[in-house]
Amino acid sequence: MNSGYKKWHLSSTTLIVGLLLNPFISAQEPTTSDAITNYIRAIDTIESDSSAYSRELADLYLSLGNAYVTSGDFAAAKRAFQRGMQIERVNLGLNSLAQTPYLFSIAETETQLGNYTESQAALETLYNINVETHGESSPAMLPVLEQLLDWYTDSYDQLSRSDAYKSLIVAEDIGERMYRILSNNKAINPSESAEQYRKISHMHYMIARHLEEYGEPVESGFSINNGQQVRSQESSSHMHFRRGKAALEERVKSLEQQPDASMTEKALALIDVGDWYTAFAQRASAKKTYNLAYELLPDDENGNTQRQALFGQPTLIAYTAANRGQTTLPQDLQVTVTVLSSGSTRNPAIIDPPESLSERALNSIYKDIRNMRFRPQRVEGKPTKAEIVLPYASQQADLNLTRK
Secondary structure, eight states, X not given: OOHHHXXXXXXXXXXXXXXXXXXXXXXXXXXXXXXXXXXXXXXXXXXXXXOTTOTHHHHHHHHHHHHHHHHTOHHXXXXXXXXXXXXXXXXXXXXXXXXXXXHHXXXXXXXXXXXXXXXXXXXXXXHHHHHHHHOTTOGGGHHHHHHHHHHHHHGGGGSOHHHHHHXXXXXXXXXXXXXXXXXXXXXSOHHHHHHHHHHHHHHHHHHHHXXXXXXXXXXXXXXXXXXXXXXXXXXXXXXXXXXXXXHHXXXXXXXXXXXXXXXXXXXXXXXXXXXXXXXXXXXXXXXXXXXXXXXXXXXXXXXXXXXXXXXXXXXXXXXXXXXXXXXXXXXXXXXXXXXXTTSOEEEEEESSOOTTOOHHHHHHHHHHHHHOOEEOEEETTEEEOEEEEEEEOSSSBOOOOEEO
């Protein structure tokens, strides 16, 4: 498909949908039901004027599927995504990368429908067509591997305990592939790879936490690629501590080899390592690493501003608050917490707890908060204890904190 056709394809689709959904034409903002109706009309129009496999239909089916997802009709969404993918395949071939958004969307809807095996199959297809195009070890694989890693870690809370662990084992395999590509391609910009190294380490934190809380299931094998079986080796929390730390330290090393890397970039990379030590209660190593980062920041007004932003108050290490209990709360809460100089928490207390809050919910909230870790605040360069108010949302933890 040449670029000129691609441009026409996008503009013609935009024109049709724009006319159908334009809020200046409609008396009010279209509802999800209106959007579904309008997308179907646009599809019928193009099929009548052109053919059932006109490529501009693919984008419309993707948008229709997303509208169905919003409405909660996941079965209809899956059919729309599959139809859009079929059109891309007819026009561009079975191994076209244009299938990528459709395969991700199909995987999401299959998960919502409880079809985890089908979700896995869609993601395997996605991985394989990218390998076919780029090669398994190419840096071009990093974006799709990163998306796959996100999918498997994000699906953790949606699955049974056994399937959740299997999902983490697949995520570990994906993370190892990312790590090999990053380690073997020194030309990759450290600024671009920073988030990927973080995600690899956070995945290891999730596995470590799962093992600490539930242990390892007897059956943990899981298929990821071409029917190959991925099995967790005999695992331990400490092993995943080491592997996550190695990913973060690799970023530090890569920055040290970059002559144009700023002191701030190096300090931020060290802070990530310090946060990792804090998350695993390695207090002495955390303090030493934070000291290095603190001293690396420029000794000027800008550096002092950065020190205040990074160390002026306790900072929640976000991944220690992820995958918390699934307790449904009647409202958002405010919790007073003592953050020790080690970054651990003590004495959580809910401010004005609602009468409807059960003892079980209360215990779940306090357990979540005890599992959280903070980068401790520093006063005159030294870590100190602090009292904070932690907003605890009914759905997920709010990361904005205030001092008491």
